[in-house]
Amino acid sequence: MDPLVWLAKIGLVILCVAGTSACGAREARVDYAAWSVNDPRQGAYRIGVSDVIRVTVWKDPSLSTDTTVRPDGKITVPLIGELEAGGRTAAEVQEQLVRRLAAFVKDAIVTVAVVEVNSYRFTVAGNVERPGMFTPRYYVTVSEAIALAGGPNRFGSTDETVVIRPRLGAPPVRIPIDYDRILTGERPEADIVIRPGDTVLVP
Known part of the structure; x- marks a missing residue:
C-alpha cells in the first residue's frame, strides 16, 4: 500500500x-x-416585572386595585404605598398586605391574584x-x-x-x-x- x-x-x-x-x-x-x-x-408562580396584580379588599373597593410590578419588583397599593412583589407568590404578597393593612383596617379580608403574566x-x-x-x-x-x-x-x-x-x-x-x-x-x-x-x- x-x-x-x-x-x-x-x-x-x-x-x-x-x-x-x-x-x-x-x-x-x-x-x-x-x-x-x-x-x-x-409549585406556585413567582411574580415578575410587568406582571399585573389584582388586589381585592372585601367590602372596600377604595383599597382594591390592579397594579403592575415595576422594574424594581415593587407594586403600589392604596393606603399602604409600596410593597415588594417581585420573586414572591401571590399568597406571600397577600400575607404582607394583611399585615400592613392591620394598622388601618381591622380584620381585612384580602385576596391577591396575578391577572396578567408579562414577565x-x-x-x-x-x-x-x-x-x-x-x-x-x-x-x-x-x-x-x-x-x-x-x-x-x-x-x-x-x-x-x-x-x-x-x-x-x-x-x-x-x-x-x-x-x-x-x-x-x-x-x-x-x-x-x-x-x-x-x-x-x-x-
Missing part, C-alpha cells in the same frame, strides 16, 4: 475517534439535571421560521420554544442548538442542547424548561 494513502487513512481514523470522544465529552459535561433544579412548573419572556434566534421574542402564559421547554418559533428552517444546524441563560453578576452561560435526540425520545432530560430571559439559538 502506498505509504501516503496509509497515513491518510490513519489520519481519518484518528479524527473520527477524536470527534467521537469530543462528542462523548460534550454530552458528559452537560448535566441536564442540574439545569432542571427548582423547576418553575412545580415570562424569552427569545428564539437563528435559523428558525419565526425568530423573535415570545411571552407565553405558561412555562415551555426548549422543544416547545422552538415549535413556537415555527421550528428550524432548512438552514438550521439543530445539533448545535444552545440555550443562552443570563446570570446575575456573571457572564451568561451556554447550555448545549441535544435537540435531535430530544425529538427521537433518546434524551428527554435535555428538554429543559426555558427560564425568563433565556435565548434559544439554532445556528
Whole structure:
C-alpha cells in the first residue's frame, strides 16, 4: 500500500475517534439535571416585572386595585404605598398586605391574584421560521420554544442548538442542547424548561 494513502487513512481514523470522544465529552459535561433544579412548573408562580396584580379588599373597593410590578419588583397599593412583589407568590404578597393593612383596617379580608403574566419572556434566534421574542402564559421547554418559533428552517444546524441563560453578576452561560435526540425520545432530560430571559439559538 502506498505509504501516503496509509497515513491518510490513519489520519481519518484518528479524527473520527477524536470527534467521537469530543462528542462523548460534550454530552458528559452537560448535566441536564442540574439545569432542571427548582423547576418553575412545580409549585406556585413567582411574580415578575410587568406582571399585573389584582388586589381585592372585601367590602372596600377604595383599597382594591390592579397594579403592575415595576422594574424594581415593587407594586403600589392604596393606603399602604409600596410593597415588594417581585420573586414572591401571590399568597406571600397577600400575607404582607394583611399585615400592613392591620394598622388601618381591622380584620381585612384580602385576596391577591396575578391577572396578567408579562414577565415570562424569552427569545428564539437563528435559523428558525419565526425568530423573535415570545411571552407565553405558561412555562415551555426548549422543544416547545422552538415549535413556537415555527421550528428550524432548512438552514438550521439543530445539533448545535444552545440555550443562552443570563446570570446575575456573571457572564451568561451556554447550555448545549441535544435537540435531535430530544425529538427521537433518546434524551428527554435535555428538554429543559426555558427560564425568563433565556435565548434559544439554532445556528
